[in-house]
Amino acid sequence: MHVYPLDAKTKEGNPFWSLPKRPPTPAVFDKENVLHQQLIASTACLSAAIFKIKIPSEQPRSAAFKIELAEMATKFKVPDFVPSDAEAQAIQADVDK
Amino acid sequence: MWDLVDAKKFVETAVALAKENKVGDDELKEDSPLLRLFYLFPLQSQGVFNPLCAFLGGVVAQECIKAITQKFSPTHQLFYYDAVEVLPEFRVKEEVLDLEKAAEADKGATVESLFKNYAEKVAKTVERGDRSDGLRAVLGQDVVDRLAETRLFMVGAGAIGCELLKNYAMLGVGCAKKDEKAGKKGGSIVLTDPDVIEVSNLNRQFLFREKHLRKPKSSTAAAAAIQMNKELKGNIIARLEKVHEGTNHIFTDQFFEGLTIVTNALDNLAARMYVDARCVTAKTPLLESGTLGPKGHVQVILPHLTESYGSQKDPEDNTEIPHCTLKMFPEETLHCVEWARDLFGKHYSQAPKSALKLLEEGHGAKPTSSQDILALKEGL
Numbered sequence: 415m416h417v418y419p420l421d422a423k424t425k426e427g428n429p430f431w432s433l434p435k436r437p438p439t440p441a442v443f444d445k446e447n448v449l450h451q452q453l454i455a456s457t458a459c460l461s462a463a464i465f466k467i468k469i470p471s472e473q474p475r476s477a478a479f480k481i482e483l484a485e486m487a488t489k490f491k492v493p494d495f496v497p498s499d500a501e502a503q504a505i506q507a508d509v510d511k
Numbered sequence: 512m513w514d515l516v517d518a519k520k521f522v523e524t525a526v527a528l529a530k531e532n533k534v535g536d537d538e539l540k541e542d543s544p545l546l547r548l549f550y551l552f553p554l555q556s557q558g559v560f561n562p563l564c565a566f567l568g569g570v571v572a573q574e575c576i577k578a579i580t581q582k583f584s585p586t587h588q589l590f591y592y593d594a595v596e597v598l599p600e601f602r603v604k605e606e607v608l609d610l611e612k613a614a615e616a617d618k619g620a621t622v623e624s625l626f627k628n629y630a631e632k633v634a635k636t637v638e639r640g641d642r643s644d645g646l647r648a649v650l651g652q653d654v655v656d657r658l659a660e661t662r663l664f665m666v667g668a669g670a671i672g673c674e675l676l677k678n679y680a681m682l683g684v685g686c687a688k689k690d691e692k693a694g695k696k697g698g699s700i701v702l703t704d705p706d707v708i709e710v711s712n713l714n715r716q717f718l719f720r721e722k723h724l725r726k727p728k729s730s731t732a733a734a735a736a737i738q739m740n741k742e743l744k745g746n747i748i749a750r751l752e753k754v755h756e757g758t759n760h761i762f763t764d765q766f767f768e769g770l771t772i773v774t775n776a777l778d779n780l781a782a783r784m785y786v787d788a789r790c791v792t793a794k795t796p797l798l799e800s801g802t803l804g805p806k807g808h809v810q811v812i813l814p815h816l817t818e819s820y821g822s823q824k825d826p827e828d829n830t831e832i833p834h835c836t837l838k839m840f841p842e843e844t845l846h847c848v849e850w851a852r853d854l855f856g857k858h859y860s861q862a863p864k865s866a867l868k869l870l871e872e873g874h875g876a877k878p879t880s881s882q883d884i885l886a887l888k889e890g891l
Contacts, residue, residue: 434842457858464863509839 416495417502418509445484454487455480513554513633513648515607521553522546541604548595550603555636559645561681563594565674599632599651606632642740643683659687660698661771666754666786668704668728671800672776673718676702676736686742700736700743703750703762704729727751754786767793774798787812787820 422430431437462469471479538545577583635651638644643655661684689697706728708719718735729749737743752758777783790797797812799820841847
């Protein structure tokens with residue numbers, strides 16, 4: 415969205431974001447949302463299993479544990495997005511193809 | 512059957528009806544195709560032609576299934592199907608009309624001498640009280656003999672194989688016995704299939720029953736064919752070898768050259784290409800066919816006359832999703848699924864693998880290339 419903002423135009427002057435292209439909208443993490451809880455819990459448990467990290471729960475599939483994990487996730491600080499020219503150029507090249 | 516007096520009555524009625532319905536005189540001329548059909552229809556109307564029966568049976572069965580399941584539209588229009596091209600030669604002018612004129616002009620001529628041409632035809636179609644009577648009435652003894660003396664090789668005994676083998680049994684293909692005194696090589700059917708019968712085969716491979724589960728397809732199908740036509744006994748050979756590079760000591764060039772025809776009943780492209788190549792080398796005709804769901808194809812390959820199976824190539828499947836659609840502009844649900852699968856693979860398969868690799872290479876060895884460091888970072 416940094417390279418192609420909502421009002422971006424193609425070389426021909428048409429709006430860049432016209433069908434079938436649809437602009438993405440960020441999903442805001444909501445620890446109350448069951449789907450979000452599930453994503454966090456599944457990702458965490460899968461990674462833990464792969465790296466042989468003990469999962470600190472008797473019932474890793476329980477709703478209570480998922481809520482616990484989602485609560486933890488709110489404390490995680492997502493690094494700020496830093497636009498990079500190199501990446502922007504790569505994306506542009508990709509799109510132009 | 513082949514009663515000219517009856518046939519003439521039928522033709523008279525048919526011609527009168529045709530004229531009533533304003534069929535032009537040109538189309539009813541003595542050597543017209545229509546008049547030929549008018550004669551052939553009553554002459555062989557009691558015949559039975561197995562392939563046509565099989566086809567019609569299939570159409571009727573499909574309509575029954577539609578009626579029972581209440582799914583799909585029934586055929587509600589006129590259904591027309593013909594196979595006029597298989598009918599024997601019958602020249603109305605020479606074989607009937609000219610002879611009649613000659614009989615009128617020459618009072619001394621006997622019926623036998625005049626209708627010699629026609630009588631020969633009758634002799635070839637006369638009933639013998641055997642299983643081929645129906646076929647004989649339609650195509651004559653010549654064709655019955657040729658079918659019986661056919662040396663046929665069927666590759667595969669699955670869905671198409673069952674259908675084909677049933678037709679061969681009903682037509683008496685390969686039934687002729689070897690007779691060295693008469694110098695006759697006799698007919699034969701060789702079939703081969705390395706597979707055994709599975710539960711999932713039973714719905715469409717109709718020569719197989721539940722009691723045949725885990726038994727070889729080829730020998731089971733051969734036994735079923737013999738049950739249909741006892742004359743096949745001793746003339747049918749069931750093999751279990753796959754036809755490929757590794758078995759060309761069994762299915763030698765000599766074997767292929769000795770065949771009248773090869774029929775494919777295969778389930779894969781590689782085997783089709785291989786059998787096709789062998790047939791081209793041996794100059795043996797090949798009947799190729801295949802099914803996919805409700806679709807099907809059939810190709811007749813004749814040496815020096817048609818192209819071979821390998822001459823045509825299906826266009827490459829171009830269902831690959833472009834990288835940029837997948838990465839940035841997914842349009843369909845499928846794209847999103849594909850994107851997620853890609854990401855999943857990266858996180859849970861690729862990254863741990865490269866991390867593991869680094870661990871295995873020893874603690875002492877320091878990752879040197881930037882690629883290794885990146886992989887390690889991602890892995891952790």
